[in-house]
Amino acid sequence: MTPTAETPTKKSFIKVTEVWIPNGSRTSLELSSGIYGDLEEFKESSRDESFVFDEGLPGKAWATGQPVVLTEFNDDNFKRTEAAHKAGLTCGVAIPVFAGEFVMGVVTFFCGEDGFHAGALEVWRSLRTFPFEIVLEDGYYGSLDDFAFISRKTRFRSGFGLPGLAIEQRLPVVLGDLANSGVFARSFDASRAEMTTALALPCLGGNQGDTVVCLLSSEHMPIAKRYEVWVPEDDDSECLRLHSALCSIDPDWEEMAEDIRVQKGLGVLGQTWLTGIPRTSESLEADLCPVATKAKEMGLRNMVTFPFMERGFLKAVVAWYF
Structure with a gap:
């Protein structure tokens, strides 16, 4: 018998996912699709929104050609600040998709504080000055302060750890059972934080070096099933x-x-x-x-x-x- 999903009682670490794509003239990004859960007001605020080059979170990812993390929203860096605050959103990550020099789309993820919030969104960068060293550029860890501290002190070489493996293989990587993983270098800290799964999305060949976005989640607040x-x-x-x-x-x-x-x-x-x-x-x-x-x-x-x-x-x- 095919298993079925349990009754949904768990909260998701990611509250909103959006896809922004170029308009017909390729001069701005428009909303293509999104998953908003029960955040209807934030959905309505996004429906007719658009972003020109270097404007807002999607526009900044377009301009830099790199993933962008916002750990706070204000009118200087985010166009939907009032709607985001009202929805309880506290962090946003934008990942651009390019075909050569042309943007194909930008994916945005949003998280929100609601008590115990276990998970992480990370951006790791391969340093050009030290081409074999990969460091944490930015991240959001919800309530996991200890795991955040360890992560900011951690560095990898190509082929080591989740970011290093994604860069070496030049492919996305998915891992489970992080506490017992021989690949996930922070397995002990992941166990303490009760994090179980990880997805690494490499963004290769950017002007500032290769980057990897890591999505980490717990059994209690899964990003996906x-x-x-x-x-x-x-x-x-x-x-x-x-x-x-x-x-x-x-x-x-x-x-x-x-x-x-x-x-x-x-x-x-x-x-x-x-x-x-x-x-x-x-x-x-x-x-x-x-x-x-x-x-x-x-x-x-x-x-x-x-x-x-x-x-x-x-x-x-x-x-x-x-």
Whole structure:
């Protein structure tokens, strides 16, 4: 029998996910899609918003070509400050997607304080002056002050730790069971903080060096219940195959999905591969992709897809479901 998701009683570490894409003239970013949960007023404030180059959080990520973290909102750095404060949002992260020098979209995540808030959003950077050293540029840790302190003191070399592995493999990386992971260098501290899963999204070739965005979450405040990394089957393939996966609902999902192939253009996942544009979906009911069908059977409703580009070519699509 296929497992189903438990009754949703857990809070999500990420409160809002948005995708901003260029308008027809490519002079500003407009809202393409988003997942807002019950934050209807913030959703309404975003619906008709737009950002020109270097304006607001999405525009800043566009201008710098790098992930941007805001740990406080004010009118100087954020256009929707009043709506964000009213919604209880306290942190925002923007990740741009580029094909060569052209922006394809910007994904924004927002978190909020509500008592015990276990999780982390991190941006790690490979230093140009020390090309083998990767340092924490910025991060948001909710109530995890001890883990934040350790992270700010930690440095990696390429191939070591989660950020170093993502840069060395030049692919997104998903990890589970952080407390016992031989890859996650802060496993002891992750165990104390009760963090269990991690997703690393590399942003390669920026003007300021390679960066990696790490999304860390706990069992109590998961970012997602299923993570997947899909890659083209071969250089000329019209299909994606599963590269890696992690599922809290069914631990056998990665093995079960080995034989699934996703056609270019089919469903949210296939559309992301076809267009190179990130996407969100608040309902998978009409999605005919077999991966989405299995997600629905597990009781999952929402989906985020993120294309991973290098030198203008799409190398992978990351998907997570909740």
